[in-house]
Amino acid sequence: MSAYSVALVALILGNLAASLSDVSVKMLNGNVSPFQYMFVRQLVSLLIIFPLWLRQPRQQRQLSNIKTTALRAHLVLIGSGCMLVAITYLPLATANAVFYAAPILMLPLSMWLLKEKPTNNKILATLFGFCGVLIVLRPQHFHWAAGFALVTAFTLALFNILAKRIPAQQTVVTTLMWTSMFSLPIAAILASSNWQPMTFGQAGWIAFSALLILSYNGLAVFAYQKTTANQIALAEYSGLLFVVFFGVIWFDEIPDALTWLGIGMIVLPLLPKIKIFGKRDKKKTYQCQ
Template sequence: MSMRSMMAPTHLAIILLILGNLLASLSDVAVKVLDGGVSPFQYIFLRQLISLALLFPFWFHQQPKLRCLSNPKVTLIRAHVLLIGSGCMVVSITYLTLATANAVFYTAPLLMIPLSILLLNEKPSTKKIFQTIVGFLGALIILRPSQFHWAAIFALGTATTLALYNILVRKIPNDQSVITTLFWTTLLSLPVSGGLAWLYWQPLHYHEVLWIALSATFIISYNGLATIAYKKAPATQISLAEYSGLIFVVIFGVIWFDEIPDILTAVGIALIVIPLMPKT
C-alpha cells in the first residue's frame, strides 16, 4: 500500500471535520439568536427530540441487524456527556460573544490529547502536542484573564465534554453504522432531558421552535460527520481540524451580531489557525 493511499483516510477525516464545524457554527448562531429566551433544559430536550425525528427514517430503513446497539454502556455515557455539554454550550453562547465562547470550545483538541492516551493508548507525536499547545495559547489570548466572564467556565465544560464525546466513539465497534450510533445516543438522552425540560417548561413562540429545529439539524449533521471522522483516523492526527470552526463563528459574529474582533483576538485566532495550514 502506498503512502498516499495510507494518508487518504486522514485527509478525508479532516475535510469531514471542517464541514462539520461549519454546520456546528451555524447551530451556535441559532442559539445566539434565541438570546436566552428558551431555558437550556427546554432547548436541549426539543433539539434532541427533533434530532431523533430526523434520524428515525434513516435508522429504520437499515437492515434489522444494523439497527442494533453494539455497546450500550458507552453509548449511554456519550448520551449524557452530550447533554451536559449542550447545557454548558447554551449558557456560554448566550452570555459570551461567539468568538470568545468558541475559543474556549476549541480547547477540546488539547484535552483530547491526554484523553486519547488514557482511554485509547494512542501516542501523539511531539509535533502534535506542540501544535495543540500553540492553539490553546491562542484561545487564552482571545479569552484574556482581565476580561474573564463566569460563563467561560461553562464554555470549558463544553470543551471537556466534546473531547470526551469524540474520544469515546472509538470504543464503538466499526461495524455499527453512524446512523445507528447517532440514533441510540439521541434516544438515550431523552429521559433525562425530558424530565428536566418538564420542570422548566415555558410557552414557546413558533420562531423559537424554528431556530431550535435549525440548530438540531445542524448539530446532528456535525455529530454524524465527527463520528465518521474519528472512526477513520486517530484523534491525535485530526483533532486540530476542530479549530476551523473558530474561523466560521468569527465571520458569523461580524456579519450577524456586530462582534468585531480586536487585535488580540486576531492574534489568538492566528495562533489557532496557523497549525491547520497545509505544509508544502
C-alpha cells in the first residue's frame, strides 16, 4: 500500500475510534457526574500514556511552556465535562455537528489571540458554517444541552489555537502526559466534592472512552506524518458519518433533513480542495485531549 493509502486508512480508523468513544459516553446515560467522568478519564489517560513517556529519552520528557500546557489541560476538563452532558441529552449527530464547529470558531480566536488577518473568503466560509450550526440547533427548538455542545466546541478551538505556542520539538507523548497530569488535581477535587459510587460497567465505559481517544490521537499523528494534511483531511469527516450510523442502529436517532443540511453547511467550508470559498489551507483536526 502507498503511504497515502496507509495514512487514509489510519485516519479513518482513528475517527472510528473517536466515534466509538462518543458511543461509550452515551452508554453512561447520564448516570455518572461530569466531574467523576473527567477525573476517571484523565486518570486512565495518564496511566496509559505514562509508560510511553518514560520510554522516551530524558531530553524528550522535558516540558516547555508550562503555563500554556496547564491552561490546555484545564480546557480539556471543561470540554470533556460539557461533552458528556451534550452527548447524553442530544442525538449523537447533533452534538457532533456542533463539535465540528470548532475549526469555524478558530477564526475569530486566531484574530484575537494570534493577531491573524483572515481573507474575505475565510470570513465568508466561517459565516456560512455558523449558519449551518444555527440550522442544526434550530433556536426555536433549542435544547439546553446544546449550550454545553457549544462550550465544548469553543474549548476545542481554543485548545488548538494554544497548541501553536507549544514548541514543535516537544513530542506528542510528552504533551499528552503533562496535559493529563496537570488536569488531575482540579479534576480530583471536583470529583471528590460529590463522589457517587460507580459500577464496574460505568468505570469500564469511561476507561474505554479514554483508550479510544488516545487511539485517535495516535492514529491521527501517524497519518499526518505519512502524508500532507490536505491530502487526507477529508477523512476526518468520516467521524460524522460514523456517529450518525451508530446513532441510528444503537439509539434510534434518525437525523431529519434540516440536520443533514446544517451538517453539510458546517463541513463544506472546512473541506480541502473546495474552491467555493477560495483555496483551502492545511487543516489539522481537533480532539480534546
